[in-house]
Amino acid sequence: MTEESFTSKNFIEEIIDEHNRTGRFGGKVKTRFPPEPNGYLHIGHCKALVIDFGIAEKYGGTTNLRYDDTNPVKEDTEYVDAIKEDIHWLGFDYANELYASDYFEALYEMAVKLIKKGKAYVDELTAEEMREYRGTLTEGGKNSPWRERSIEENLELFERMRRGEFADGTKTLRAKIDMASPNINMRDPVMYRVMHATHHRTGDKWCIYPMYDFAHGQSDSIEGITHSMCSLEYENHRPLYDWFLDELEIFHPQQIEFSRLNMTHTVMSKRKLRLLVEQGYVDSWIDPRMPTLAAMRRAGYPPKAIRAFIEAVGVAKNESFVDVELLEHFVRDQLNQTAPRRMAILRPIKLVIDNYPADQTEEFWVSDFPQNPECTTGRMVPFSRELYIEQDDFMENPVPKYFRLSPEREVRLMNAYFVTAVSMDKDAEGKILAVHCTYDPDTRGGNAADGRKVKGTIHWVSAPHAINAEVHLYDYLFKDEHPEDLPEGELFTDHVNKNSLEVLVGCKLEPALAEAKPGQPWQFVRNGYFNADSFNSKPGELVFIRTLSLVDSWAKQQAQK
RNA sequence: AGGGGCAUGGUGCAACGGCAGCACAGCGGACUUUGAAUCCGUUGAUCCUGGUUCGAAUCCAAGUGCCCCUGCCA
Numbered sequence: 289m290t291e292e293s294f295t296s297k298n299f300i301e302e303i304i305d306e307h308n309r310t311g312r313f314g315g316k317v318k319t320r321f322p323p324e325p326n327g328y329l330h331i332g333h334c335k336a337l338v339i340d341f342g343i344a345e346k347y348g349g350t351t352n353l354r355y356d357d358t359n360p361v362k363e364d365t366e367y368v369d370a371i372k373e374d375i376h377w378l379g380f381d382y383a384n385e386l387y388a389s390d391y392f393e394a395l396y397e398m399a400v401k402l403i404k405k406g407k408a409y410v411d412e413l414t415a416e417e418m419r420e421y422r423g424t425l426t427e428g429g430k431n432s433p434w435r436e437r438s439i440e441e442n443l444e445l446f447e448r449m450r451r452g453e454f455a456d457g458t459k460t461l462r463a464k465i466d467m468a469s470p471n472i473n474m475r476d477p478v479m480y481r482v483m484h485a486t487h488h489r490t491g492d493k494w495c496i497y498p499m500y501d502f503a504h505g506q507s508d509s510i511e512g513i514t515h516s517m518c519s520l521e522y523e524n525h526r527p528l529y530d531w532f533l534d535e536l537e538i539f540h541p542q543q544i545e546f547s548r549l550n551m552t553h554t555v556m557s558k559r560k561l562r563l564l565v566e567q568g569y570v571d572s573w574i575d576p577r578m579p580t581l582a583a584m585r586r587a588g589y590p591p592k593a594i595r596a597f598i599e600a601v602g603v604a605k606n607e608s609f610v611d612v613e614l615l616e617h618f619v620r621d622q623l624n625q626t627a628p629r630r631m632a633i634l635r636p637i638k639l640v641i642d643n644y645p646a647d648q649t650e651e652f653w654v655s656d657f658p659q660n661p662e663c664t665t666g667r668m669v670p671f672s673r674e675l676y677i678e679q680d681d682f683m684e685n686p687v688p689k690y691f692r693l694s695p696e697r698e699v700r701l702m703n704a705y706f707v708t709a710v711s712m713d714k715d716a717e718g719k720i721l722a723v724h725c726t727y728d729p730d731t732r733g734g735n736a737a738d739g740r741k742v743k744g745t746i747h748w749v750s751a752p753h754a755i756n757a758e759v760h761l762y763d764y765l766f767k768d769e770h771p772e773d774l775p776e777g778e779l780f781t782d783h784v785n786k787n788s789l790e791v792l793v794g795c796k797l798e799p800a801l802a803e804a805k806p807g808q809p810w811q812f813v814r815n816g817y818f819n820a821d822s823f824n825s826k827p828g829e830l831v832f833i834r835t836l837s838l839v840d841s842w843a844k845q846q847a848q849k
Numbered sequence: 850a851g852g853g854g855c856a857u858g859g860u861g862c863a864a865c866g867g868c869a870g871c872a873c874a875g876c877g878g879a880c881u882u883u884g885a886a887u888c889c890g891u892u893g894a895u896c897c898u899g900g901u902u903c904g905a906a907u908c909c910a911a912g913u914g915c916c917c918c919u920g921c922c923a
Contacts, residue, residue, distance in 0.1 A: 426850045526853095747883075814885075
């Protein structure tokens with residue numbers, strides 16, 4: 289069975305197949321990924337990444353990384369670097385690192401060409417006037433009084449714009465198309481505006497900057513891009529994309545629009561993400577609660593899982609809202625295969641084995657992947673009379689179906705011994721300070737010599753050998769599935785989950801975890817997947833981030849009651 | 850209201866005139882030294898109305914709903 293025979297093609301591939309049948313691009317496929325360096329890449333961009341790089345790879349072509357940097361006041365090299373890092377992390381290789389600003393001179397010449405053809409003119413309408421002249425959705429606009437200047441005058445004025453003779457906002461270069469068009473984008477769109485601003489790459493060389501519409505298609509054309517994929521909101525811009533290319537009579541790529549990725553329990557617009565950062569709802573763009581790729585990397589999401597998720601979501605033109613649980617499924621699926629198991633106690637309570645010699649210590653070899661009998665790697669785990677277990681793993685008055693430790697009940701300490709709880713130490717308020725138990729020496733390793741079974745198996749850490757750590761547990765930033773669906777007058781920031789970060793101090797970890805490095809995934813058994821925090825951990829002062837909890841059907845069942 | 854786009858289980862995606870399928874979620878069970886994983890089973894959908902056709906999710910017509918567009922943002 290070949291993989292190909294069972295995977296259907298998405299609509300973009302069907303378009304390309306058609307191009308290949310008709311020979312439109314001579315069988316070539318070349319794509320580009322065009323981020324604006326004004327923020328961090330998020331999971332939504334990853335969809336574009338997978339489409340742009342995936343399509344090119346599938347058809348034997350290449351992909352350029354091209355920063356869409358035509359607006360100097362919004363863009364910064366900080367973002368240029370962050371974007372590059374994210375792309376590499378995901379495992380994509382671009383053919384060239386390019387910038388729309390590389391083409392400023394060529395774009396200028398193209399504008400001159402359109403002026404000479406009588407297809408562009410210098411306008412002096414103010415921003416407000418231009419809005420009035422543009423008309424409305426239902427009524428056409430009217431021509432600017434400057435629309436019929438001579439070609440010579442336009443040429444001279446445009447050159448003087450470039451030389452810096454005019455103040456910001458006083459002049460624009462506009463395409464002369466059709467002020468009555470039902471498509472507002474065709475009502476003499478602005479091609480160039482005056483902006484005396486320093487650009488992150490060209491510095492102060494320019495004081496006029498091209499608009500997106502005038503830059504994107506021609507940049508595609510210059511690079512020989514065949515298929516220019518973008519999100520649905522650019523559909524209305526395609527006639528303009530085509531118009532510039534046709535009037536300029538240059539190589540004409542095909543723009544294809546797909547629906548962007550939306551996900552439950554988060555927001556995806558850069559504006560909103562920036563707001564969360566600036567107003568302090570999160571620490572930064574890489575706060576693990578953010579849907580940015582850098583945040584996911586920090587939280588321990590494997591790039592393979594993210595790509596598998598995007599593949600599973602598919603490509604179409606439907607406005608879609610993907611459940612964040614689908615992403616989590618792929619993350620767990622990947623981590624389950626790659627994260628070595630370790631024991632860690634997040635909310636410790638002391639467990640004292642009364643009949644275990646006080647001065648005795650022993651060690652158990654434990655596999656990194658106990659569910660895989662072929663696994664040969666592992667570590668030694670020390671065991672002694674005083675241990676820590678999870679508070680949740682002991683219940684003085686157990687509820688029905690609870691089969692962890694409770695008075696007079698026997699459970700297995702994972703990989704070690706069977707123990708039976710016998711008593712508790714309590715303070716004046718009745719709070720349990722420690723649990724006492726006895727162990728059965730004939731159950732060493734976790735199996736009883738007489739073959740008897742226990743219902744529960746709990747994890748533990750030897751108290752004198754434990755290392756301390758801080759653990760950060762994150763929850764969704766928004767409890768609402770659709771935080772952007774708001775009642776009139778409410779802000780999405782009003783709905784930020786105030787309890788989305790829980791900091792646990794004094795967690796007790798098995799000693800092997802002292803070696804943990806950021807970026808290494810671990811499964812803390814029965815707790816979830818964790819990763820040393822690349823930002824807060826210092827040698828000897830580890831901080832772990834919970835990437836994701838394990839699926840917990842017990843907790844779910846309890847919550848339903 | 851004008852223009853553009855989209856409608857298939859709870860969610861996302863297939864089926865391209867011929868048995869509506871896959872993934873996630875859900876539900877039930879088996880197994881278990883992780884209440885995880887794994888395994889087995891299972892509920893559930895073609896926006897509406899009419900037409901063409903032996904046969905329509907698919908083609909045609911009329912409707913309905915949702916999204917995008919009035920930046921010198923991208």
